[in-house]
Amino acid sequence: xxxxxxxxxxxxxxxxxxxxxxxxxxxxxxxxxxxxxxxxxxxxxxxxxxxxxxxxxxxxxxxxxxxxxxxxxxxxxxxxxxxxxxxxxxxxxxxxxxxxxxxxxxxxxxxxxxxxxxxxxxxxxxxxxxxxxxxxxxxxxxxxxxxxxxxxxxxxxxxxxxxxxxxxxxxxxxxxxxxxxxxxxxxxxxxxxxxxxxxxxxxxxxxxxxxxxxxxxxxxxx
Amino acid sequence: xxxxxxxxxxxxxxxxxxxxxxxxxxxxxxxxxxxxxxxxxxxxxxxxxxxxxxxxxxxxxxxxxxxxxxxxxxxxxxxxxxxxxxxxxxxxxxxxxxxxxxxxxxxxxxxxxxxxxxxxxxxxxxxxxxxxxxxxxxxxxxxxxxxxxxxxxxxxxxxxxxxxxxxxxxxxxxxxxxxxxxxxxxxxxxxxxxxxxxxxxxxxxxxxxxxxxxxxxxxxxxxxxxxxxxxxxxxxxxxxxxxxx
Numbered sequence: 012x013x014x015x016x017x018x019x020x021x022x023x024x025x026x027x028x029x030x031x032x033x034x035x036x037x038x039x040x041x042x043x044x045x046x047x048x049x050x051x052x053x054x055x056x057x058x059x060x061x062x063x064x065x066x067x068x069x070x071x072x073x074x075x076x077x078x079x080x081x082x083x084x085x086x087x088x089x090x091x092x093x094x095x096x097x098x099x100x101x102x103x104x105x106x107x108x109x110x111x112x113x114x115x116x117x118x119x120x121x122x123x124x125x126x127x128x129x130x131x132x133x134x135x136x137x138x139x140x141x142x143x144x145x146x147x148x149x150x151x152x153x154x155x156x157x158x159x160x161x162x163x164x165x166x167x168x169x170x171x172x173x174x175x176x177x178x179x180x181x182x183x184x185x186x187x188x189x190x191x192x193x194x195x196x197x198x199x200x201x202x203x204x205x206x207x208x209x210x211x212x213x214x215x216x217x218x219x220x221x222x223x224x225x226x227x228x229x230x231x232x233x
Numbered sequence: 234x235x236x237x238x239x240x241x242x243x244x245x246x247x248x249x250x251x252x253x254x255x256x257x258x259x260x261x262x263x264x265x266x267x268x269x270x271x272x273x274x275x276x277x278x279x280x281x282x283x284x285x286x287x288x289x290x291x292x293x294x295x296x297x298x299x300x301x302x303x304x305x306x307x308x309x310x311x312x313x314x315x316x317x318x319x320x321x322x323x324x325x326x327x328x329x330x331x332x333x334x335x336x337x338x339x340x341x342x343x344x345x346x347x348x349x350x351x352x353x354x355x356x357x358x359x360x361x362x363x364x365x366x367x368x369x370x371x372x373x374x375x376x377x378x379x380x381x382x383x384x385x386x387x388x389x390x391x392x393x394x395x396x397x398x399x400x401x402x403x404x405x406x407x408x409x410x411x412x413x414x415x416x417x418x419x420x421x422x423x424x425x426x427x428x429x430x431x432x433x434x435x436x437x438x439x440x441x442x443x444x445x446x447x448x449x450x451x452x453x454x455x456x457x458x459x460x461x462x463x464x465x466x467x468x469x470x471x472x473x474x475x476x477x478x
Contacts, residue, residue: 126322126324126326127326127328129289129322129326130322130326130327130328131328132289132315133287133289133315133318133319133320134315134339134340134344134388134389134392135312135313135315135316135340135344135392136340136343136344137312140343140344144339144343145328148330149328149329149330152330
């Protein structure tokens with residue numbers, strides 16, 4: 012690389028940004044799937060199940076994501092599994108996101124009045140029908156803004172994947188800065204790129220919120 | 234009434250919430266086609282008794298039989314039983330994310346497994362019955378309390394229950410809206426629907442019910458035809474209707 016910041020450097024950063032997006036997607040999709048299970052576990056009738064899921068949530072929320080990254084990368088290799096940085100970082104992001112999304116969604120599910128469950132039960136809906144036809148659609152409106160808000164956290168926190176050698180935006184920036192030693196310029200460009208990734212998400216969250224508000228129906232007089 | 238087997242039988246039902254004994258040996262029968270009004274002060278256990286019939290509360294002692302099935306039988310198919318029992322709540326409990334039409338037709342499609350067209354036809358019919366057919370596309374929040382309650386009644390009726398339970402369904406409504414809901418209930422009663430209603434509307438109970446159950450301190454304190462409201466036998470009921478009528 013040359014000593015001046017040039018188009019190649021920018022391409023390298025953009026390439027890193029693409030991986031940031033990819034890792035975010037893995038973390039969000041994986042975290043959503045696991046997080047939904049966590050949310051259901053947290054409202055399960057079984058006290059034992061509720062308790063164990065809460066321990067999981069507390070453990071994950073009480074551990075820095077940086078440590079989760081190390082655990083996923085080195086822990087799995089010690090266990091004899093040869094994992095790529097992408098798999099390790101994706102796993103850490105999944106676990107991290109599942110704990111937070113699970114709690115956001117638990118709160119959303121619980122904010123639907125208990126009488127809605129009861130009314131659905133009295134109409135003979137099965138347990139899964141009650142959940143998916145009656146409760147989840149109502150919880151979704153409540154859950155959307157904080158969920159997309161958390162998506163911004165996921166994007167920004169992928170920067171920690173640089174510690175396991177995953178070359179995303181933050182790592183790419185460090186590499187370039189090590190070569191050029193122009194920290195202010197390089198980190199400013201990185202900040203702009205992160206903002207460019209996160210700001211549309213914020214706009215999207217806002218648009219969703221507005222759209223869902225239109226269909227939001229609250230019973231009167233209760 | 235061709236058979237004498239009651240559609241609902243409560244036999245010495247006991248129920249406590251923690252240390253508070255809410256039902257203390259409650260027994261009564263409801264025959265098919267009967268309209269039974271359960272009256273009494275707040276906290277007398279009348280709502281709890283009603284909720285036990287739909288097994289929204291489990292009981293601690295005694296026995297409840299509904300449509301020939303014992304509610305504590307291990308082989309009880311609760312979902313099947315609840316298709317036979319409709320319940321309407323004080324707070325309507327319509328599904329806020331669904332239109333009136335969807336509120337009424339959802340269980341028809343998903344529980345009764347009817348086609349969309351068939352469900353819509355039934356929904357139209359019951360909505361017409363409660364005078365809400367013109368609001369089929371509205372959302373619950375766009376309706377008045379009385380209109381919401383009528384939709385809730387239609388939603389239960391759509392399932393073609395053998396028995397309808399009404400839990401203080403007009404208590405959240407002002408007098409004008411109360412009237413329109415009571416009118417719907419009265420026409421249901423005239424149509425031969427078996428109904429159990431917990432109510433504070435004493436005049437309505439006297440007019441529509443053929444059995445009055447006065448609950449006091451977790452027991453059936455006095456029961457009989459509507460005439461007991463005009464001529465109470467116990468001082469408790471006398472005091473109660475003295476305030477109510």
